[in-house]
Amino acid sequence: MNYQVVLFKNESDSVGALIHASMPQLPKMQSTQTATLTQSLNAVDTFEFSLGYDNPGYNLVTPMRSLIKIFQDGNLIFFGRVIKQKPVMDTSGLMYQTFDANSVEDYLHDSVQIQQKVSNCDLKTYLQAIISQHNSQVENYKKFSVGTVTVTDSAGSADRYLDYEDTFDAITNRLIDVYGGYITVDYGSMTINYLSSVGSQSSTPLQIGFNMKSANKTIDPTSVVTRLIPTGADSSTDSSSTDTSSLTADKQPVTAKTTLANQGYVDNQALIDEFGIIAGTQNFDGVTDTATLQQKAQNWLGSQSAAKESWEISVSNLHLIDKTIDDFRVGNQYQFINNFVAPTEWLQVSEVDLDLVTPTNSTIKIGDINMNLSTYLNNKIKQTQNLQKKISLLSALTASQASTIAKQANTISTLSDNYTSLSKTVQDIIDNNNVWVSGNKFIDTSSNNGSMSVSDFTTLYNSGVKGIMVKATQGTTYVNPLAASHLANANSAGIKTVGAYHFLTGDSTGTAQGQAFLAEIQALGLSKTAIVACDIEDKSLSSSVATLNSMISDFYAVLTAAGYTNTCDYAPASWFGTRFTSTAKFKWIASIETSTKPSGADAWQYTWTYNGGKLDCSYSYNKAFI
Numbered sequence: 001m002n003y004q005v006v007l008f009k010n011e012s013d014s015v016g017a018l019i020h021a022s023m024p025q026l027p028k029m030q031s032t033q034t035a036t037l038t039q040s041l042n043a044v045d046t047f048e049f050s051l052g053y054d055n056p057g058y059n060l061v062t063p064m065r066s067l068i069k070i071f072q073d074g075n076l077i078f079f080g081r082v083i084k085q086k087p088v089m090d091t092s093g094l095m096y097q098t099f100d101a102n103s104v105e106d107y108l109h110d111s112v113q114i115q116q117k118v119s120n121c122d123l124k125t126y127l128q129a130i131i132s133q134h135n136s137q138v139e140n141y142k143k144f145s146v147g148t149v150t151v152t153d154s155a156g157s158a159d160r161y162l163d164y165e166d167t168f169d170a171i172t173n174r175l176i177d178v179y180g181g182y183i184t185v186d187y188g189s190m191t192i193n194y195l196s197s198v199g200s201q202s203s204t205p206l207q208i209g210f211n212m213k214s215a216n217k218t219i220d221p222t223s224v225v226t227r228l229i230p231t232g233a234d235s236s237t238d239s240s241s242t243d244t245s246s247l248t249a250d251k252q253p254v255t256a257k258t259t260l261a262n263q264g265y266v267d268n269q270a271l272i273d274e275f276g277i278i279a280g281t282q283n284f285d286g287v288t289d290t291a292t293l294q295q296k297a298q299n300w301l302g303s304q305s306a307a308k309e310s311w312e313i314s315v316s317n318l319h320l321i322d323k324t325i326d327d328f329r330v331g332n333q334y335q336f337i338n339n340f341v342a343p344t345e346w347l348q349v350s351e352v353d354l355d356l357v358t359p360t361n362s363t364i365k366i367g368d369i370n371m372n373l374s375t376y377l378n379n380k381i382k383q384t385q386n387l388q389k390k391i392s393l394l395s396a397l398t399a400s401q402a403s404t405i406a407k408q409a410n411t412i413s414t415l416s417d418n419y420t421s422l423s424k425t426v427q428d429i430i431d432n433n434n435v436w437v438s439g440n441k442f443i444d445t446s447s448n449n450g451s452m453s454v455s456d457f458t459t460l461y462n463s464g465v466k467g468i469m470v471k472a473t474q475g476t477t478y479v480n481p482l483a484a485s486h487l488a489n490a491n492s493a494g495i496k497t498v499g500a501y502h503f504l505t506g507d508s509t510g511t512a513q514g515q516a517f518l519a520e521i522q523a524l525g526l527s528k529t530a531i532v533a534c535d536i537e538d539k540s541l542s543s544s545v546a547t548l549n550s551m552i553s554d555f556y557a558v559l560t561a562a563g564y565t566n567t568c569d570y571a572p573a574s575w576f577g578t579r580f581t582s583t584a585k586f587k588w589i590a591s592i593e594t595s596t597k598p599s600g601a602d603a604w605q606y607t608w609t610y611n612g613g614k615l616d617c618s619y620s621y622n623k624a625f626i
Helices: 104-110 123-135 167-179 269-275 290-302 373-396 399-431 454-462 483-492 510-523 545-561
Strands: 003-008 017-021 035-040 046-052 067-072 075-089 095-103 116-121 145-149 158-162 182-186 191-195 212-220 227-234 253-255 279-283 307-316 333-338 342-355 361-371 441-445 465-474 496-503 531-535 567-572 586-590 603-607 616-620
Touching: 035 075, 046 075, 075 104, 095 104, 104 167, 104 182, 116 123, 123 145, 123 158, 123 167, 123 191, 158 167, 167 182, 227 290, 454 465, 454 483, 465 483, 465 510, 465 531, 465 616, 483 496, 496 510, 496 567, 510 545, 531 545, 531 586, 545 567
Parallel strands: 145 191, 227 279, 441 465, 465 496, 496 531, 531 567, 567 586, 586 603
Antiparallel strands: 003 017, 003 067, 035 046, 035 342, 046 095, 067 075, 075 095, 116 158, 182 191, 212 307, 227 253, 307 361, 333 342, 342 361, 441 616, 603 616
């Protein structure tokens, strides 16, 4: 499973900087610190990560403005903003920074709903009113649109209300807590959906000896309400008004006191018998008549759960080594199989903690599951009955069965250890420069870049530059006086020599220019396996395709005869196929105006201003480069 993390300096940055990738030789987050993505149902997803001083994103972050995108196998799974930044120097002298990021749902905390009445509306219209109020208060990049709404109110359309509260709390308190359902966001389109259900049932179980390391179950009855004191809307005034100065004793919000013979509350006797009297309140927006208020209060209390059940399960994510086994995803349901802890049942994942640096470390949480009174009481009985069964089962386990369970648990541990060992082996190979991956960066220099020290190249190496192409000659008379020092100092900084290039001009033959270039690269000691490139872009070159093709062919003939066979055409994208026909072994295409790799490119020069200076930089898509 591959993760990529891209940091954007602010909302205007459309390119971003790669700060972490699972692939070798690409930047990494601080492996000895935290890199945890927490995804949750109906909550703001969070990402806590650390960057070392050598990471490209170390000095790019501005809290509340910088943005983060996380991709899992190419799919966008997190988009949000950095909210906190903490520079650290630990006891060993290691310098790094720790950051906290929240997903874009956090933008809903940046606006406040005004007190208003949304007349005769369904839930989608109500959500639209909430989001419209949010959009009117925030910058464009924080705005949302409303997409699919499948949650419904059995009462149909009704008058609904908003008060002074932040938008996220309004959605939680007035929609999710009242009508249930799930809020999801499509990061690509910034679309909010309100769905009655999410996820699907997985074929992968949660099972001891397979993928379950530990499981903790909590049953919490403390949130139950057994006596409800309901309130409704003001029946004498418009509830959208913010003026309360004219309210009198006969102009107060409707309460159950006027409904239930001055009693003022509704009881659920069955819950009281189990837990005692526990009072709570609930407001029913828009209810102005006492009969409706009474009915809604009784319905609400009748649907009260007796307890909330929650789980925390530590798992081995076997999807990393076997793609036929499902990954763990928020909203999906997995069958829990461990009779020593609880009966077999389907559990919906409400939260997943992903470790991006060590993906084998994952924790899933099962959110609050509401149990009605009969289920709660039945579970108490079952727990008592199962206790004797479990004791008998444990006693009946043979030594062979116990050994099998131990071996299965050991297999999971071994898989984790093997992953760690394999990661180390891969890193050792990378450190010895024996592994190539697509997308490495290399620069090309000429005398226009002036003298460059080892320190200059070290800075470039730390920014991600792994290779250098140097200009050797131009025409038949010019030799770059800085070529040798650029190569030597770059190599001292750890930057590999990719090759050299010649700037082709129209004032002499291809053969003569090939001979001039050959003499210089031999003087530089350039390996015959290096790239030898011809820069084809000068305005003095023939406009005849046939003539220019012949000239380029003559140039390469000199080089290949001397054993330099890794020939490469360099030119702007618009020249390939129009000004000449490329027959060289490799194509190095300059396309500064585009944001994607040119078709057919073995290397792509994507900028002339790398790292803020006047420096050409390219991506490698062929091992021959870097």
